[in-house]
Amino acid sequence: xxxxxxxxxxxxxxxxxxxxxxxxxxxxxxxxxxxxxxxxxxxxxxxxxxxxxxxxxxxxxxxxxxxxxxxxxxxxxxxxxxxxxxxxxxxxxxxxxxxxxxxxxxxxxxxxxxxxxxxxxxxxxxxxxxxxxxxx
Ligand code: HEC
Numbered sequence: 001x002x003x004x005x006x007x008x009x010x011x012x013x014x015x016x017x018x019x020x021x022x023x024x025x026x027x028x029x030x031x032x033x034x035x036x037x038x039x040x041x042x043x044x045x046x047x048x049x050x051x052x053x054x055x056x057x058x059x060x061x062x063x064x065x066x067x068x069x070x071x072x073x074x075x076x077x078x079x080x081x082x083x084x085x086x087x088x089x090x091x092x093x094x095x096x097x098x099x100x101x102x103x104x105x106x107x108x109x110x111x112x113x114x115x116x117x118x119x120x121x122x123x124x125x126x127x128x129x130x131x132x133x134x135x136x
Pocket of ligand 1: 029057058061062063064065066076077079080081083088092097100101105106108109110112124128
């Protein structure tokens with residue numbers, strides 16, 4: 001019995017260490033995304049047109065933190081996400097981008113549901129998809 005108890009504390013200890021290390025190296029984690037968000041599809045009809053509108057919305061609402069090119073290097077934040085990272089495309093399909101921008105995260109990434117309309121956020125999402133396409 002005693003043996004088993006020790007094994008459990010050991011496991012718990014290493015999970016804690018892994019958790020801390022993971023948190024430090026993999027940025028932008030810890031979002032709670034509801035099940036349906038991933039499957040949500042953009043209602044946008046003309047992606048190019050939407051991305052154009054999204055670009056100016058991005059410039060006025062997002063660039064100060066995420067940087068003019070989306071590299072995460074805007075003056076108002078020292079740890080805004082790099083939105084050009086194509087490797088995060090799998091993790092962030094359009095429905096999840098929408099959810100993240102609409103709802104925000106902790107105090108760092110503001111929620112835009114009170115600042116932009118749904119259509120505006122979808123336009124920004126179309127622009128984010130352009131930003132992370134290599135050689136756009
Ligand atoms: C006040 C600074 C600030 C502003 C303004 C801001 N963001 Fe963010 N954003 C952040 C920070 C910091 C993070 C990473 C923090 C986190 O994940 O907890 C983030 C994360 C994100 C993520 C998630 C990235 C990922 O791969 O998980 C997306 C998408 C995003 N922002 C898009 C936007 C868009 C689009 C706008 C404008 C409509 C915007 N942000 C405005 C600071 C900002």
